[in-house]
Structure formats: C-alpha cells, structure tokens
Amino acid sequence: MCLAVPVRVVEVPEEGKARVQVGSGENFMDISTLLLPEAPRPGDYVIVHAGFALRTLDAAEAEESIRIFRQIAELGVNEGRALEQI
Incomplete structure (x- = not known):
C-alpha cells in the first residue's frame, strides 16, 4: 500500500x-x-509521496488530513494493546 502524506513547506x-x-x-x-x-x-502544505510533492493543499484540508492520520495511528496503537490482552 502506498500513502501520500500532507507536510508543511x-x-x-x-x-x-x-x-x-x-x-x-x-x-x-x-x-x-x-x-x-x-x-x-514557505507555510504552504503539499501532499508528498516517494519524495515528490503531488499537489498543494489549503491549510484546513491539510490539518483535517493530519488529524485523521493521527486518529488512525492512535487506533492502531490501541488495537495492538487489545490484541496483546487476548
């Protein structure tokens, strides 16, 4: 699976x-x-995949994407803890 992530210039x-x-x-x-x-x-957000900026995002869109990525990461950590208890 490939993933492009928002980053700030x-x-x-x-x-x-x-x-x-x-x-x-x-x-x-x-x-x-x-x-x-x-x-x-500087200050712009871009979506990056494999070292290449693919497109520019507005700040609200980038922050929402980052928030969702953080939630996914937190779910993965919590999922791992739940599996350890089984």
Missing part, C-alpha cells in the same frame, strides 16, 4: 526543491516540487 532553497516539516515534531525532509504547476511557498 518550511523552505524553498532552489527551484524544484523544498524542505518540509513532517508532523509537528523535528522531522524534516527535502522533496522535489517539479510535479507541481506552481512552486510552493
């Missing part, structure tokens, strides 16, 4: 590249923005 060091923050912690990665019709700006 923190820097655009050169054309076709961006540095993004993954989640709310100290996880950053460098990505390609060559597939986007317009270069993102």
Whole structure:
C-alpha cells in the first residue's frame, strides 16, 4: 500500500526543491516540487509521496488530513494493546 502524506513547506532553497516539516515534531525532509504547476511557498502544505510533492493543499484540508492520520495511528496503537490482552 502506498500513502501520500500532507507536510508543511518550511523552505524553498532552489527551484524544484523544498524542505518540509513532517508532523509537528523535528522531522524534516527535502522533496522535489517539479510535479507541481506552481512552486510552493514557505507555510504552504503539499501532499508528498516517494519524495515528490503531488499537489498543494489549503491549510484546513491539510490539518483535517493530519488529524485523521493521527486518529488512525492512535487506533492502531490501541488495537495492538487489545490484541496483546487476548
């Protein structure tokens, strides 16, 4: 299964590249923005898969996606705990 995740652009060091923050912690990665019709700006959110930004999201859409991913992760953790008790 492949998963594309929303990330926040923190820097655009050169054309076709961006540095993004993954989640709310100290996880950053460098990505390609060559597939986007317009270069993102710091503060923009993009969907990333395999190191490539696929599209730009508005902040509300990105935050909703992140909230859903967190809920899924929490369910997975709780599911694992429930299975350990069986």
